[in-house]
Amino acid sequence: MSAVCCLCKPERWHDWRWQFRHRLRTIEQLGQVIKLTPEEEAALSQPNFVVGITPYFASLMDPEDPTCPIRRQAIPLAAEGASGPGTAADPLNEEGLSPVSRIIHRYPDRVVLLGTETCHTYCRHCTRRRRVGMVEKGLTRDELEGAVEYIAGRPEIRDVLISGGDPLTLANGQLDRILAKIRAVPHVEIIRIGTRAPVTNPYRITPDLVAVLKKYHPLWINVQFNHPKEITEASARACAALVDAGIPVGNQTVLLKGINDSVDVQKRLVQELLKLRIRPYYLYQCDLAKGIDHFRTPVARGIEIIEGLRGHTSGLAVPTFVIDAPGGGGKIPVSPQYVISQSPEKVVLRTYDGKIVEYPEPQF
Ligand code: SF4
Numbered sequence: 160m161s162a163v164c165c166l167c168k169p170e171r172w173h174d175w176r177w178q179f180r181h182r183l184r185t186i187e188q189l190g191q192v193i194k195l196t197p198e199e200e201a202a203l204s205q206p207n208f209v210v211g212i213t214p215y216f217a218s219l220m221d222p223e224d225p226t227c228p229i230r231r232q233a234i235p236l237a238a239e240g241a242s243g244p245g246t247a248a249d250p251l252n253e254e255g256l257s258p259v260s261r262i263i264h265r266y267p268d269r270v271v272l273l274g275t276e277t278c279h280t281y282c283r284h285c286t287r288r289r290r291v292g293m294v295e296k297g298l299t300r301d302e303l304e305g306a307v308e309y310i311a312g313r314p315e316i317r318d319v320l321i322s323g324g325d326p327l328t329l330a331n332g333q334l335d336r337i338l339a340k341i342r343a344v345p346h347v348e349i350i351r352i353g354t355r356a357p358v359t360n361p362y363r364i365t366p367d368l369v370a371v372l373k374k375y376h377p378l379w380i381n382v383q384f385n386h387p388k389e390i391t392e393a394s395a396r397a398c399a400a401l402v403d404a405g406i407p408v409g410n411q412t413v414l415l416k417g418i419n420d421s422v423d424v425q426k427r428l429v430q431e432l433l434k435l436r437i438r439p440y441y442l443y444q445c446d447l448a449k450g451i452d453h454f455r456t457p458v459a460r461g462i463e464i465i466e467g468l469r470g471h472t473s474g475l476a477v478p479t480f481v482i483d484a485p486g487g488g489g490k491i492p493v494s495p496q497y498v499i500s501q502s503p504e505k506v507v508l509r510t511y512d513g514k515i516v517e518y519p520e521p522q523f
Contacts, residue, residue, distance in 0.1 A: 172214070175356075175363040179279060179328065182211040193222040193230065202235035209281050209292035210235060216280045216359045219388060228386040228418045232282055236453065239283065243452030245485070248289040250447040252487030259309045261302045265489055269318035272306055274298055274326035274337060279360035282383075284413055284454045286446040286483075287324075297329050298337075307340045310347065317348040327356035327363050331371050338375045351379045353411075358382060358389050361397035369404045381409045381440060386419050387427045395435050402436045409440035412478065414461050415454045416445075422467030429468065429476040439478040444493070447485050458482065458493060466495040470511020 171177035183189050186203045189212070195203070202208060212233045220234075221227035249255075253263045253271075263271040275297040276290055285291055298306070310316050319341050326334065341347055352372075356363040372378055380401055384390060401408050410432050414420060419428065429439040442464065445455045461480045468477045481490040499507040499515065506518045 168218075173362050175360050175365065178213040178215050178360045178362060181214055182280070183214065183217050184210050184212075189217070189234065192217045193220050195234075196225045198236055199225065199234050202237050202239065205235065205237075205240065208235040208239055209288070211278070211292065212280045213360045215361070215393070219391065226417065228388055231418050232284065232385060232415070233280055235283055238453035239450040241452060242449045243447075243455075246447045246449045246452055247485075248449050250485055251286065251483055253287070256487050259305045261298050261306050262309050264309075265487060268315050269320065270310060270316055271320045271322050272298075272310075272337075272341070273323055274321045274334075275324040275329055277328045278323070278325040279328060279356055279363070282355070284415055284445060284451045286448045286451075288448060288450060291324050297333060303337060303340060307344065310341065311344045314346045316344075317346060318351065319347055319349075320351040320353060322353040325354050325356060326352055327354040327368070331367055334368075335371045335374075338371070338378075342375045349377045349379060350375055351381060353381050353383075355383045357394050357397040357401070358384055361391075361393040364397035364400050366400070369400050372401075372406060373404045376405060379407050379409065381411050382437065383411050383413065384428060384432060384437075385412050385415060386424065387431050390428075390431045390435070398435045398437055408435075408437045410437050410478070411441045411443060412439070413443045413454075414445060414456055414464070414480075416456045418454070420456045420460050420464075422464050425464050426468060426472055429478065430472060433473065433476050439476055441490070442478040442480045444480070444482040446483055462493060462495050466511075469495070 183192065186195065186200050189195060189203065203210060216229065216233060219229045221230065256263050256265050258264055261273045263273070276292065277295040277297070278291060281292045310319060321337065338350065341350055382398070398408055412419065412428065419425060425442070432439050442461060444458060444461055445451060465477065465480045479492050480494065481492050483490050497509050499509055503520060505520055508516050508518060510516060
């Protein structure tokens with residue numbers, strides 16, 4: 160594949176397949192778009208770091224600034240080779256919670272179906288990096304049959320999340336088949352899709368794709384915008400097409416050191432998301448996956464960010480800050496402390512701007 164200069168914007172720039180096929184992977188290709196640092200070049204030569212960046216996402220990078228938030232999410236650094244204390248290849252024990260191939264069953268009433276291990280762009284902070292991008296393939300017919308059989312045999316499963324990898328790297332026909340099989344299970348109430356396509360390859364949201372998705376309501380989509388710089392005309396158009404089709408879109412941001420670990424960046428991000436009719440849903444503390452330790456922030460930083468948002472912007476804009484329990488215990492919400500004391504008579508509380516108030520308890 161020849162190197163692609165993002166700035167040239169060839170004729171097929173707006174074709175998601177063209178973007179996908181021309182993902183930038185090498186020093187030579189990326190060197191045509193940005194001024195790589197020696198550290199980035201050294202990490203790009205590591206054969207075990209999976210790299211793939213759509214020309215669109217690469218075009219958002221600052222060619223001169225190695226701290227650019229888009230660059231830091233897509234171009235590896237040597238730090239990925241380090242294993243910090245407490246890290247693990249599978250920190251959430253997803254393999255242990257997989258009763259059949261491609262299913263993760265952590266909570267009683269819902270499952271994750273891993274639709275593929277391929278992504279439009281490989282994020283450096285990916286929790287599933289142990290498998291994502293290693294082999295670029297979607298689930299086979301047999302795997303789909305096995306997964307659907309598992310779901311169909313458990314009436315308590317009311318919610319299926321199709322994740323990956325990025326399920327929106329699959330062709331419309333394949334996605335249609337998967338969705339039809341899941342929707343045919345009578346006790347499945349809602350289907351969710353987790354995707355970064357609107358962020359890293361927004362041209363994937365075509366009218367044909369939307370027509371497929373609309374057939375399977377109630378269907379929800381969660382995206383992952385991590386920085387306001389990712390909100391562009393193209394990504395806004397992609398999200399509008401989903402929302403206009405009646406698909407509620409939520410956002411799950413990963414808290415990333417040096418990228419979005421400040422109140423200012425998070426506030427701008429959540430406010431921009433609301434303008435796109437996207438509900439900020441979760442702010443994730445970075446998981447303990449091997450190779451992403453350099454993205455971790457102290458938990459206190461996440462609490463500070465929520466404190467800096469709550470009351471200071473629309474309540475609708477404030478996500479829930481969560482830690483995914485190491486070992487697979489599920490998401491744990493972590494909040495700033497607003498309750499100062501509690502007795503049978505009253506609760507003493509702190510307001511968002513530091514005033515102390517009392518709330519009397521009912522006395523009957
Ligand atoms: S899009 Fe999701 S699955 Fe793919 S690399 Fe990024 S975080 Fe991982």
